[in-house]
Amino acid sequence: MRPLKIILLTSAFNGLTQRAWLELRQAGHSPSVVLFTNENSVCEQIENSGADLVICPFLKDRVPQALWSNPERPVVIIHPGIVGDRGASALDWAITQEMTRWGVTALQAVEEMDAGPVWASCEFNLPPGLRKSELYNGRVSDAAIICIREVLEKFVDGFTPVALDYRDAKVRGRLQPNMKQADRSFAWHDCARFIKRCIDAADGQPGVLASLAGGQFYVYDAHLDSRSGRPGEIIAVHDDAVLVATGDHSVWIGTLRRKPQPGEETFKQPARHLLIDQLADVPTLDWSIARQPFSAEAYQPIRYRESGKVGELTFEFYNGAMSTEQCQRLLEALRLAKSRDTQVLLIKGGRSSFSNGVHLNVIQAAQDPGAEAWANIQAIDDVCAELLSARQWVVSGVTGNAGAGGVMLALAADIVFARADIVLNPHYKSMGLYGSEYWTYSLPRAVGPAMAEQLTQACLPVSALQALQLGMVQEIGPRCPDEFALWLLQRANAVVHDPVYAAVRERKARVDHVLVGQCRERELAEMRDDLLHDRNQFAEKCRSFVYKRKVCGTPVRLVADWARSVEVVS
Structure with missing residues (x-):
């Protein structure tokens, strides 16, 4: 395959974008990054770069018309959903609806978001219990790289992407609305597994808004526990997490973000830190390795076991x-x-x-x-x-x-x-x-x-x-x-x-x-x-x-020599 000049247009140089950048370099191509700042700047950077192809591994903004309407230089979106799936909450819905199979689709950017013709797709089994970040950094990332490889091969061969046809029985995905807090909501009277699934589906961003200890918080980092109490009550603390009783059992909540007041910004913090003033009468449970080296507790941020001559410490x-x-x-x-x-x-x-x-x-x-x-x-x-x-x-x-x-x-x-x-x-x-x-x-x-x-x-x-x-x-x-865990041991x-x-x-x-x-x-x-x-x-x-400030330009270290006309920041 001939070497290609490829722009990675992305909202952030996140894990998937980094992996794509490394993959392209290893394959002999020359990737250059453009971080999405504003429409005019992005268009000018890419139009002046001389790129053969634009790939968007992680793009939260709409592709400007000036870019997607150029037939000589396709703009390919890497969408974390099966063929036909559309919308910004693809993984959120997949986890919430307990889909057993999911995938990634590479599709050409057109005026309507996620509605363009398909370049490639890759499906995978979706086991229960994964949080969104684990799914994204694992199976979605793997499938995305497979799709990117296929896109490059097809681009060099002069492939014409296939129009999306919802009449085709093999097209199982559909347009999904952006998930709102009302779609994510739960009551502490619900069962623990349902609550955990709601939180898993919102992991990373945006979290699930819930009432806790007299306040409103976005909750993250949930883990099941068998203890029980009055639903919604904090019944224990361990390390940085609080244990909240549910309708049947309980869930550990490790991370919270306080709901901001108008004009205020808040960010994630360990749950115990944010609730410290409400925890004076809540029992603290200690199964640290120093006290219980081989604890059987389900929730252990730090755990230890021995196998043969090996002591295995997991954090x-x-x-x-x-x-x-x-x-x-x-x-x-x-x-x-x-x-x-x-x-x-x-x-x-x-x-x-x-x-x-x-x-x-x-x-x-x-x-x-x-x-x-x-x-x-x-x-x-x-x-x-x-x-x-x-x-x-x-x-x-x-x-x-x-x-x-x-x-x-x-x-x-x-x-x-x-x-x-x-x-x-x-x-x-x-x-x-x-x-x-x-x-x-x-x-x-x-x-x-x-x-x-x-x-x-x-x-x-x-x-x-x-x-x-x-x-x-x-x-x-x-x-x-x-x-890997078995191989490692x-x-x-x-x-x-x-x-x-x-x-x-x-x-x-x-x-x-x-x-x-x-x-x-x-x-x-x-x-x-x-x-x-x-x-x-x-x-x-x-x-x-911490406050997720948007960048003002692309760092110069991420810009290839051939794309030096791109606006960069030091």
């Missing part, structure tokens, strides 16, 4: 963000795991993400954000220090996408195993930070000083395959989360005697702990200026991230 924090308190809980769990009679310590993330480092929302909500950020950085540093000093072999299982300190947390292990097709962002600079988590030790150890400098300065995503080639990752496992049990890792064994034996400590000191000296003196506008960048 699953919402959106991969790790607050000061979460890091402190993980630190306690690590110390318990290190005290056990095991040869391998396997740390792994949840099904949807691994880690994205410090918790920017908790930092923004603090009375003194700079001080909270400073505490958060030192707490996550402490976690990394425990990994670097473990007597056991430490294996990181990177279960999902990771960014900034989350990547460096994984690299603090002796061996890193990654799930196929994840995306890593091993940099801090775009957030106005020098970086910590011992990155000046762990990253050069993995890829060499020159490449470490390049990765942290370029601020670009890295695919699992690239990470393997660079030395950040030692092996890549299956894409399916369940298959098997590989962790085998590494101790695997001759492939003899060099790692020698490296572990001669760790220079003085150098490790010096790296931390130097990093914290730099971070002190970033966090406490705000030398690189971290405070404003944190606010923009």
